[in-house]
Amino acid sequence: MSTNPPDGNAPPDGSSARPPRITPRNSDSDDVLIAAAAKETPYGTLRQLANFPRPTTPLRRASSAGPLSQRSTRRTPAGQVRTPGAAQRIYGSGRRAVVVTPHGRAAQRGLEARRAGLTPARMDRRRSGRQQRETPRDALRALSRILAPKTLPIVPTPHGPRPPNVNFRLPGEDDLDDGPELERPRLSLPIGDEEDDDDSLLLPPQSAGLEDENFTVQSVELGRRAISEQPLNRFSRGSFGSVRLSDQFADMNQLDFDGRDAYDSSIMTGRDFEDDDLPGDVSGFPGRSDNTETLRDLGLDRGRISLASGRNSEIRPGTVPADDTETFVFTVPPRDITELQESDQPEEALIQVEDEVRYEVPYDIPDEDVPDEEEDELDDIGNEDHDLASSPPPADMDISLQDTTLREGDLASAIKVKAARKKRMKISKHGIQYPSLPVGVVKKLATSYARMGGNSRTKLSKDTLDAIMQASDWFFEQVSDDLGAYAKHAGRKTIDESDIVTLMARQRQTNATTTPFSLAEKHLPRELLQDLRMVPPPKLKKGRQLQRVAEEAEE
Amino acid sequence: MAAGQKLYPRATVKKIVKAHSKRNVTKNVDVLIFLDYALFLQTLMKEASINAKQAGERGISAKSVKKVTEVSFLIEVQGLTTTSEYVDEVVNKQTPPVVEQQ
Numbered sequence: 001m002s003t004n005p006p007d008g009n010a011p012p013d014g015s016s017a018r019p020p021r022i023t024p025r026n027s028d029s030d031d032v033l034i035a036a037a038a039k040e041t042p043y044g045t046l047r048q049l050a051n052f053p054r055p056t057t058p059l060r061r062a063s064s065a066g067p068l069s070q071r072s073t074r075r076t077p078a079g080q081v082r083t084p085g086a087a088q089r090i091y092g093s094g095r096r097a098v099v100v101t102p103h104g105r106a107a108q109r110g111l112e113a114r115r116a117g118l119t120p121a122r123m124d125r126r127r128s129g130r131q132q133r134e135t136p137r138d139a140l141r142a143l144s145r146i147l148a149p150k151t152l153p154i155v156p157t158p159h160g161p162r163p164p165n166v167n168f169r170l171p172g173e174d175d176l177d178d179g180p181e182l183e184r185p186r187l188s189l190p191i192g193d194e195e196d197d198d199d200s201l202l203l204p205p206q207s208a209g210l211e212d213e214n215f216t217v218q219s220v221e222l223g224r225r226a227i228s229e230q231p232l233n234r235f236s237r238g239s240f241g242s243v244r245l246s247d248q249f250a251d252m253n254q255l256d257f258d259g260r261d262a263y264d265s266s267i268m269t270g271r272d273f274e275d276d277d278l279p280g281d282v283s284g285f286p287g288r289s290d291n292t293e294t295l296r297d298l299g300l301d302r303g304r305i306s307l308a309s310g311r312n313s314e315i316r317p318g319t320v321p322a323d324d325t326e327t328f329v330f331t332v333p334p335r336d337i338t339e340l341q342e343s344d345q346p347e348e349a350l351i352q353v354e355d356e357v358r359y360e361v362p363y364d365i366p367d368e369d370v371p372d373e374e375e376d377e378l379d380d381i382g383n384e385d386h387d388l389a390s391s392p393p394p395a396d397m398d399i400s401l402q403d404t405t406l407r408e409g410d411l412a413s414a415i416k417v418k419a420a421r422k423k424r425m426k427i428s429k430h431g432i433q434y435p436s437l438p439v440g441v442v443k444k445l446a447t448s449y450a451r452m453g454g455n456s457r458t459k460l461s462k463d464t465l466d467a468i469m470q471a472s473d474w475f476f477e478q479v480s481d482d483l484g485a486y487a488k489h490a491g492r493k494t495i496d497e498s499d500i501v502t503l504m505a506r507q508r509q510t511n512a513t514t515t516p517f518s519l520a521e522k523h524l525p526r527e528l529l530q531d532l533r534m535v536p537p538p539k540l541k542k543g544r545q546l547q548r549v550a551e552e553a554e555e
Numbered sequence: 556m557a558a559g560q561k562l563y564p565r566a567t568v569k570k571i572v573k574a575h576s577k578r579n580v581t582k583n584v585d586v587l588i589f590l591d592y593a594l595f596l597q598t599l600m601k602e603a604s605i606n607a608k609q610a611g612e613r614g615i616s617a618k619s620v621k622k623v624t625e626v627s628f629l630i631e632v633q634g635l636t637t638t639s640e641y642v643d644e645v646v647n648k649q650t651p652p653v654v655e656q657q
Contacts, residue, residue: 434574441563445593449600450615463617468599471624475595476571479588484576494579495572500587509594516587523593525562528586 428477436473439465479503563589599623 425433446460446468460468486499504510510519520532568585599620606619 428574428577430574430577432574432577434571435567436571437567438564442596445596446600449597450604452597452601459614461614461617464615464620467617467620467624468596471599471620472592472596474624475592476568477575479591480572480575483572483584483588484578487576487578492578494581495576495584496581497584497587500584500591504587504591504594507591509591516590519594520586520590523590523597524586528562528589531583532586 426473436469437476439469442469442472565589568592602626 425435427433443460443465446465450460482503483495483499486502487493487495490496490499492499501510501516504516504519510516517532520529524532565585568589569580572580572585572588600615602623603615603620606623607613607615610616610619612619
């Protein structure tokens, strides 16, 4: 038709492949062919445009363009839905489908529509400007339009009043700053308040600067000890104790009697805190019996103060060698104390807060403890290590050296302590030490139950027993947690029979047919049964619980 | 049951529960708690022996015990989470500041 001449012109100019394609199409249907030809490729169309005689092209183009756009809309609405890039690709595929048959084209269209339908929302969002306008941003814009008139005046108003005040005050304040004693601000209440605010604002930076200096000093010391911190708390404390004593000796040099009293009292405090389990060391000290709690406090304070001084200057220890040796003997006990218990720190911390020398405190806090038997054993081990470690350093005379050596010894001792602790005592999440059930009991029970299970070979290996112990530990942890929760829920502070009965019911250990009593008769010896029967509650409480349940149901 | 002279140290059980729950324990609760423990141990051993037989082991190995332990604890925990009180407890519970020194 009208397109034929351009097509005829096109082949020589454009690629050789086009003319054959187009000609068959022309024979089939002109309109389609036109559309296809126009859309074949933008390049091709552009070239054709360029090649066409100028006068003719606009008319033909215009005539062809009209039908093209219609065609395109009819053909692939889905294509329009998509982005332009995608649309072009789709067109390409659609064109080929068209080539096959109109039905194929329709099918293709349906396919594309379906594809688009699979994710209509996405496509719409990407394409349509409406929804973009509906985005939160737009909502905010709308809000701003609504609020703008109001907000604009509001914003200036607060600022407005302030600046004038500031301006008025500034001269006055400057004067005040120069001479804070002026009374003007005080006369007007608001002015006075604001001055306070200003002062508060001004002050913090100053204080912060001071604190920073202190902190830096602290951080230096902390770094030293932090190297082996966790094992260290004990070590560091121990080392502190030694330092403290040596410092006190230095004090002694300055003040003979006062220093000695303080020193003795501090040592005694350590002793008192610890235990009487170390009789030899304690007996060595004369002042022990004379100690009173007040003396302890005084001694501790002095010791800490002296510590601070000692830390600053390491010269002192060197001056009195004999004192140092003594100090080491003395120091042993405090370390043990510290090692044994870290939990009691807060009490000491309070005392320390009162002291002027606070920074030194956290590490050398001696703890008041009543160590258990096991801990005593541990302590003994620790003491031995300490003695070994501590004996060499006195000759060196330097406090720092002593500290380091002591720490090393402490590390070794700490490892031993850990091993020893793991054997028996564990610590619950509440920080309370607890023993685990004796292995013998568990083994006996487990063996008997294994027999009941029909396993003829009842011997349990050590690994198995360990696993069972672990399981029973977990069991007790879980059960105690639950019991505590039940008690708390009931508003009780003590765990009651009702709690365990409830728990067993929830564990499905007891049900309608099995009561805790029947189970107890099965599993427990008579003595314990008697204890159980001494206490009526289980059945009664069960009855009550049932009543409660009934009441709840009624409600 | 192995009655023996003493089935278990009552004080120890009390201590354990007290340490974990941070609550006091009334006089004879430990008996029931131990009963519960005995039942637990029974099921544990039963399951462990079943597991061991399935695995073709002789006797009961630590492995089978551990497997059974995991399963039983999962069940227990699940039961716990469904209990409203426990959930409340968990919600309200404050994590202890410093727990383990080991």
